[in-house]
Amino acid sequence: MKIKKLDSFMQGVFLISALISVMAIILIGIFVFGGGIPFIAEYGLSNFLLGEKWTPSNTPAAFGILPMIIGSVTVTLGAIVIGVPVGVLTAVFMAEFCPTKLYKVLKPAVNLMAAIPSIVYGFFALQLIVPFMRRLFGGTGMNMLTVILLLGIMILPTIIGMSESAIRAVPKSYYSGSLALGASHERSIMKVSLPAAKSGVLSSVILGIGRAIGETMAVVLVAGNQPRIPDSLTQGVRTLTTNIVLEMSYATGQHREALIATAVVLFGFILVINGIFLLIKRKEAIR
């Protein structure tokens, strides 16, 4: 009898814990969408998404976030171009080539990379990448390439960690099957083991995209933050996230609502990315 009571009590505790996170997500959704949708309805969806001017202090004010959408998408794609090859090859190295001694250093180092606060990354970029860019292209050194390099580094731990475990999860029998046909170690891994891990690797890329598009504090330090459509990679850029963080502290009225609506768009991006992630996972489960 006693045990039964304890059981149902504990069940309640678990249920409440689970509900807290679900509630949090629902509340965030209500707050963000509730705050942003009325503005979008009033200002017009296409004016908002496709407007090229962001001049909140003009009269009349303009709230077009196309420059920021383009900025976010471009730096994210750039980060993927840099981070995915480096990350996946590092994962291959760590799973299949790395001597044990080196692994004992490398693995904690990658884990540490994931734990470093993003502002520290931003500071690192400010000290190292920005002067480098300034010397290379002139100007302030705060441009899209700087952000791309920075984000490319920041998504590495996500990509390395997940890809490595995906590669390790590939049955060893594929590898030995390939060796037994006379293929070299390298060929067996690159042509058999790595392709067999592709859905895990793809998942890591999707999560990396999510990380890159959502990054704020590091980006705001080095992006230049001009709200205009950049026409080259050596120009400054403002992303959706930095747009919010730069102006939220003093925005009021419609300006404030426009920033919350920016968060709605960001939220939409993240939902799509997670949706793709879930689809990949489900496809893998069916197989």
Add this chain to the structure above:
Amino acid sequence: MSKVTIKELNLFYGKFQALHNINLPILKNEITAFIGPSGCGKSTLIKSLNRMNDLVEGCTISGEVKMDDENIYAKECNINLLRKRVGMVFQQPNPFPMSIYDNIAYGPRTHGIKNKQIVDELVEKSLRKAAIWEEVKDDLKKNALSLSGGQQQRICIARALAVDPEVLLMDEPTSALDPISTAKIEELVIGLKKDYTLVIVTHNMQQASRISDKTAFFLNGKIIEYDETRKIFTNPKKQETEDYISGRFG
């Protein structure tokens, strides 16, 4: 004629001696069966014929394995080339998670055959030899993992044959399969011996007696008896052999 000759082979896993002074000929165009209880060393020996034991950490070997006249444990031996000449089929069917076509084409492509027409021909020829062409010819693009276990194992045999090996090693190739698939593979194996030299490890003594020409009986890392299969199963010379094949242990 002896295709592979094993001479005074000792094999250690760390300090544990898994094989003791093995001397054995593997005759050309014959099927040699290795039988014996679990842990007797028969799988270890078959894996030392294509040096898959190299993957096992702490595995050391003394003695000689000669293929034709070449010692495969000599320093100058090219292991990848050796494994092309000595194919292997594993206990668990292990087709790669790719299409049937790509599975078979993998080996030839590995060894530098790029011409699509030649690869196409090799794929068809290998699948025919492995007696599975008729079943899969219409969906070569299908993922090999979607096939049944017996079909997968024949895909693996075809994959091994596609690199044109001289010797084919089979490590309990039917132990994960149902009786009908087993019968198909046995029939196939018998047909293969006119072109290849085969070694098969099996737990199934009926299988050994049905398909092999020579049988070696292993116990505790030693070969107790080696002879023509017929003699081993009707008139064994050693008491242990007789005890094992009559089912008194193992």
